[in-house]
Amino acid sequence: MSIAENKKAFFNYHIEERFEAGIVLAGWEIKSIRSGQIQLTDGYVVIKDGELFLIGLRINALRSASTHVNPEPDRTKKLLMHKAEIRRLIGKVEQKGHTLVPLNLHYKGGRVKVDVALAKGKAEHDKRHTIKDRDWQREQGRLMRHKVSAPHKD
Structure with a gap:
């Protein structure tokens, strides 16, 4: 079940490979995610000291959040992957033009996971060209609906 999707990633990037990563979250962030208070469109992944971090993921705090915790909506979140996968990603990202973008957040086994794309x-x-193809697909769908719904004249 998808929690949030980054639809702009498919428009702005050619997706070459997908990876699944865990994400380190605080309790108030999980509550906010469950209530749908999340925005992924401006998010991106950086590699720092051999670790992955998700920047730009906005999780708005609930009004009923704890008073002794100061929620920070744009906090940098650490991503969890195997060291070998991270090393492989570092090698690929160092190639010119490659970057890591989050595609979606979803639940897996009761935990929140992030799909990261190279x-x-x-x-x-x-x-x-993408816009042109999308418009053509939409137009084809319209034409097929009209063709199917039109009565036959024999």
């Missing part, structure tokens, strides 16, 4: 940025003409 991606390459799209050029402006590629984005226009």
Whole structure:
């Protein structure tokens, strides 16, 4: 079950590989995620000292959050992956044009996981091509609906 999706990632990047990572969260963040107070569109992943960190994931605190905790919505979250996977990602990210972007958050076994993609940025003409293809698919769907719903004249 998907919690939040980063639809802009598919528009702005060519997705080459996907990885699943755990995420370190505080208790108030889990409560907020369960109530849907999350925004993933501006998120990105950085590698620092051989560890992965998710920056730009916004989790808005609930009004009923604890008073002794000062919730920070834009806190940097640590991602959990095997060391060998991280080393492999470091090698790929060092190649020109590659980056790591979060695709979605989902539950797996009662825990929140993040799908991280190794991606390459799209050029402006590629984005226009994506829009053109999407519009054509939509138009094809409309034409097929009209063709199916039109009565036959024999």
